[in-house]
Amino acid sequence: MTENPKNKIEVHNKISPTFQQINVDGAYGGITPQRKININFFAERSPIPKSTIFEVVDNKIVGKICDSEDSKIGILREYHFGVYMNLETAKALSLWLQENIKALDENIKGKQNDSNSSK
Numbered sequence: 001m002t003e004n005p006k007n008k009i010e011v012h013n014k015i016s017p018t019f020q021q022i023n024v025d026g027a028y029g030g031i032t033p034q035r036k037i038n039i040n041f042f043a044e045r046s047p048i049p050k051s052t053i054f055e056v057v058d059n060k061i062v063g064k065i066c067d068s069e070d071s072k073i074g075i076l077r078e079y080h081f082g083v084y085m086n087l088e089t090a091k092a093l094s095l096w097l098q099e100n101i102k103a104l105d106e107n108i109k110g111k112q113n114d115s116n117s118s119k
Helices: 087-117
Strands: 026-031 037-045 052-057 060-067 076-085
Touching: 026 076, 076 087
Parallel strands: none
Antiparallel strands: 026 037, 037 076, 052 060
């Protein structure tokens, strides 16, 4: 085992077998009675109809007639997961997000400048 200086620590990462990456379009949450921050992440999409009626000619589906009347209309927000965190974790996450937003903004601006200069 190698020795680390007292002012450094190595952190090992392990990916859980249940790890997933999920698209997020927004979030809803707030402060819990235990003074934690709760964030529930959702993805937005059109609702899937409960059923659909199709026209059949010579045993072949030739076209959609309509979705069932009890199908939802509008936008569906599907909540995939939620997280709870203490104030210190929320501040660290906020800083990490701000740093990555700034880096992405600069990357996008750089690519826009590159495409403008090549015209």
